[in-house]
Amino acid sequence: MDVSNIITTPVILSAIPVFFLFIFAEIIAVRYFNQRGSLHAKDDSVSIFMGLFSVLTNGAAAFLTLGMLVWAQQFQIYALPLTWTTLIACFVVDDLRYYLHHRIAHRCRWPWAMHIIHHSSQRISFAVALRQGWTKHFTGTTILKVPLVLIGFDPLMVIFCGALNAVYQFFLHTDTVEKLPRWVEAVFNTPSHHRVHHGKNPQYLDANYAGTLIIWDRLFGTFVAEDPSDRPRYGLVKDFETFNPFRIFIHEYWGILKDIVRPQLSLRQRLLYVVAPPGWSHDGSRQSSRDIKRAAGLLDAPPNATHPAE
Numbered sequence: 498m499d500v501s502n503i504i505t506t507p508v509i510l511s512a513i514p515v516f517f518l519f520i521f522a523e524i525i526a527v528r529y530f531n532q533r534g535s536l537h538a539k540d541d542s543v544s545i546f547m548g549l550f551s552v553l554t555n556g557a558a559a560f561l562t563l564g565m566l567v568w569a570q571q572f573q574i575y576a577l578p579l580t581w582t583t584l585i586a587c588f589v590v591d592d593l594r595y596y597l598h599h600r601i602a603h604r605c606r607w608p609w610a611m612h613i614i615h616h617s618s619q620r621i622s623f624a625v626a627l628r629q630g631w632t633k634h635f636t637g638t639t640i641l642k643v644p645l646v647l648i649g650f651d652p653l654m655v656i657f658c659g660a661l662n663a664v665y666q667f668f669l670h671t672d673t674v675e676k677l678p679r680w681v682e683a684v685f686n687t688p689s690h691h692r693v694h695h696g697k698n699p700q701y702l703d704a705n706y707a708g709t710l711i712i713w714d715r716l717f718g719t720f721v722a723e724d725p726s727d728r729p730r731y732g733l734v735k736d737f738e739t740f741n742p743f744r745i746f747i748h749e750y751w752g753i754l755k756d757i758v759r760p761q762l763s764l765r766q767r768l769l770y771v772v773a774p775p776g777w778s779h780d781g782s783r784q785s786s787r788d789i790k791r792a793a794g795l796l797d798a799p800p801n802a803t804h805p806a807e
Contacts, residue, residue, distance in 0.1 A: 512664045519668070520545075520623045526673050534622065534672040539740050541624035547614060547742050548627025558634040562642065566652035569643045577649035584658070587650045588709075591658040594645060595708035598638040600719070603703060603786075608636035609775045610749035617745050619732035621695050626670035631746055662708045666691075676723075686711045689723045696729025699793035702786040734776070734789065749775075 520541070527534040577583045602608040611630035618625045633639070645655045669691035676682060676689050686707040694705040704721035707714050714720035723729065737745055756770040766779040776785035790796045 512667070516623065516627065516667055523623050523671060523673055532673040533675075535620050537620060540618055540620055541622060543740050543742050543745070544618060544622075544624045544626075544628035547631075547745070548629050550742070551629040551631050551633075554631040555629075555633050558632075561634045562639045563652065563656065565639065566642055566646050566655060569646045570652055572647055573649055574647060575649045577651070579651065579654065583650070584654065587645065587654050588658045588661065590645055590648075590650075591642075591655060592662060592707075592709050593713055594641045595659070595662055596706050596713040596717075598641050599706040599708070601638055602636065603706070604774050605772055606749070606753060606775050606777070607771050608638050610753060611636050613733065613749045613775075614745055616695060616733055617737050617748075619736055621670050621672055621692060621729075621731050623667065623670055626667045665709050670695075682711075684712060685709060690714075690720075692729045692731075693721050693723050695731050697732055697734055698727065698730055699790050699795055700724075700727070701729055702734075702790055734784070734786070 523532075523534060524536060526532040527536055598608075599612075602612040611632045614630045615628055618628055642655050642659075646652055666686070669686055669688050671688050672692070674688040677685075677687050681687060682689065686705070686709055690705045690707065690711050693701045696702075701721055704719055705711070705714050706719055711720065737748060739745065753771055757767045759767075762779060769777060769779070774785045774787070776783050776788065784792070787796060791798060
């Protein structure tokens with residue numbers, strides 16, 4: 498067994514039956530008690546399959562991230578002891594790390610190719626929470642965990658806190674829970690805040706990247722409150738028309754490959770098709786999220802704007 502699984506496996510194994518219990522409870526609430534939400538057996542089945550398969554693929558590659566963190570440990574400034582105080586501190590700092598990772602995953606096409614899977618459903622439900630990418634150890638954003646090790650946190654503590662964060666986020670994916678008490682909404686990520694993140698309405702794009710604490714979005718200017726009069730419409734700006742999990746997985750990677758082998762492009766343009774924001778194109782024929790927001794009158798046009806490829 499990979500060493501990282503020694504600490505993460507109990508968390509995940511304990512959470513899986515709880516996940517399925519909440520999925521079942523949500524279905525009952527929507528079907529028989531007229532709670533807000535939607536039912537779609539095929540969509541939920543795809544989400545659950547992709548989630549279970551992600552455990553296998555990401556688990557098989559976990560040694561890459563663990564190896565990087567263990568290697569970085571030799572350069573630690575100070576080795577912090579394992580106490581409740583350091584565990585809580587690690588969780589908070591790792592939550593900031595998750596915010597940065599998540600924001601990058603929406604603003605850089607390579608990690609987006611993994612993360613797009615999670616946003617590919619046109620619904621939100623507890624089952625959709627399980628719809629996860631299969632290549633998280635290859636996005637490059639796992640390097641953001643290294644500073645946590647360098648300042649003194651044990652690699653296994655960092656991995657454990659990341660697992661706890663992932664478990665918390667499962668419970669954000671539902672339409673049946675309305676707003677929580679004001680103090681909770683002010684500090685923590687909630688279903689209301691996360692519905693915004695999954696919305697494709699122009700005003701909801703590029704918002705609410707938080708994992709557990711919504712304070713990071715409030716601090717860095719990416720917070721948007723859910724508008725009850727304009728509910729989020731879920732999915733992608735250009736939705737997938739397939740329930741084939743392997744086509745969903747390969748979709749954006751295949752798109753990147755087709756773009757970088759186009760004829761008559763400069764090396765810089767080929768590179769930008771990998772690292773520029775999703776929707777970037779060398780000829781301006783596509784729209785990024787900021788282009789969509791600008792067209793909706795939510796952003797001002799930059800002065801003397803030129804196309805990034807120019």
